Amino acid sequence: MDKRAKITIFIGLGILLMGVVGMIIGAAGIGGVEEEWNNFALQDVTNGTVTIEDNDGIGDVGLTFWVKGEYLDDDENGLWDVCEQVGIRVIEKPTVSETWATGASEFNGDFYSEVLYDFDKEGTSSCESDYRNKNNEREANGLVKIGRACYGCLAGDFTFESNETVWVTYDDALGEEIAEEVGLIVLGFLGGSGALCCGVVVMLIGVILIFTLNDDAPVQMQVAADGSYVMNPGSGNTVGVGINQSIPQVSMTPSVITEEMTRAEPYQFPSTDESVETEEKSIAE
Numbered sequence: 001m002d003k004r005a006k007i008t009i010f011i012g013l014g015i016l017l018m019g020v021v022g023m024i025i026g027a028a029g030i031g032g033v034e035e036e037w038n039n040f041a042l043q044d045v046t047n048g049t050v051t052i053e054d055n056d057g058i059g060d061v062g063l064t065f066w067v068k069g070e071y072l073d074d075d076e077n078g079l080w081d082v083c084e085q086v087g088i089r090v091i092e093k094p095t096v097s098e099t100w101a102t103g104a105s106e107f108n109g110d111f112y113s114e115v116l117y118d119f120d121k122e123g124t125s126s127c128e129s130d131y132r133n134k135n136n137e138r139e140a141n142g143l144v145k146i147g148r149a150c151y152g153c154l155a156g157d158f159t160f161e162s163n164e165t166v167w168v169t170y171d172d173a174l175g176e177e178i179a180e181e182v183g184l185i186v187l188g189f190l191g192g193s194g195a196l197c198c199g200v201v202v203m204l205i206g207v208i209l210i211f212t213l214n215d216d217a218p219v220q221m222q223v224a225a226d227g228s229y230v231m232n233p234g235s236g237n238t239v240g241v242g243i244n245q246s247i248p249q250v251s252m253t254p255s256v257i258t259e260e261m262t263r264a265e266p267y268q269f270p271s272t273d274e275s276v277e278t279e280e281k282s283i284a285e
Contacts, residue, residue, distance in 0.1 A: 005213055009206030016199030022192025041170040047161035050170055052094050054155040059097035062150035063158065066143040066167040073129035083113055083127030083146045086164040094156025104152025111149040143167055
């Protein structure tokens with residue numbers, strides 16, 4: 001198998017595994033949302049204190065009160081019986097702000113009845129026994145909503161007591177925790193699914209390369225009769241099969257220097273007599 005194909009397949013496999021991890025993280029986030037949803041600030045109590053943090057300094061959404069029961073109006077007085085059976089008395093509360101919480105000063109941090117806000121499309125908060133005015137968000141826990149408190153509260157302690165057992169959720173903290181889990185779900189599933197698709201595509205490319213690429217083999221050369229070098233056309237899986245390239249053989253005859261070539265002949269100077277005779281002849285002429 002060609003090395004390039006192997007590397008491509010391994011890269012695709014790595015991306016695929018990252019996608020699987022992302023999907024696992026997303027699935028874990030779903031479990032986290034369910035766990036956070038069942039996270040109460042107080043549960044099964046008749047009194048207690050909840051510390052309002054108000055991290056942004058403009059007031060919090062506040063607290064929601066839940067009780068065991070059903071939405072029934074046996075006495076047919078126009079109110080849910082469960083709301084009439086429970087009485088909440090506020091002992092301590094922070095100040096409120098209307099920076100965003102319109103009408104917060106009207107409630108002034110106290111408990112007020114509310115099952116489903118704006119059930120009649122008129123902005124109503126009440127325990128009116130209307131079939132539209134039901135909150136079954138925590139039906140699995142056997143709980144029904146009866147009201148809220150500390151709407152628009154700034155930082156401080158909220159203390160209360162009740163004549164019946166109640167469960168209390170701190171809506172701001174609960175919302176932040178659920179938002180984190182939802183972000184984890186989105187990141188896990190989107191990132192995981194994208195990585196899975198990408199990994200499969202890369203692995204398919206690697207498989208295709210297995211059948212389209214051949215391993216490189218060394219080029220085999222042979223010496224022709226005239227002394228030139230020629231590629232061996234019979235070698236398989238070679239680059240340039242069928243192409244013969246002749247490389248002329250260059251022969252060089254080395255120069256040999258012999259002793260005779262380096263021997264110097266003695267120089268003979270002309271004699272004096274011959275020079276005089278030659279000069280006299282020249283004068284006579």
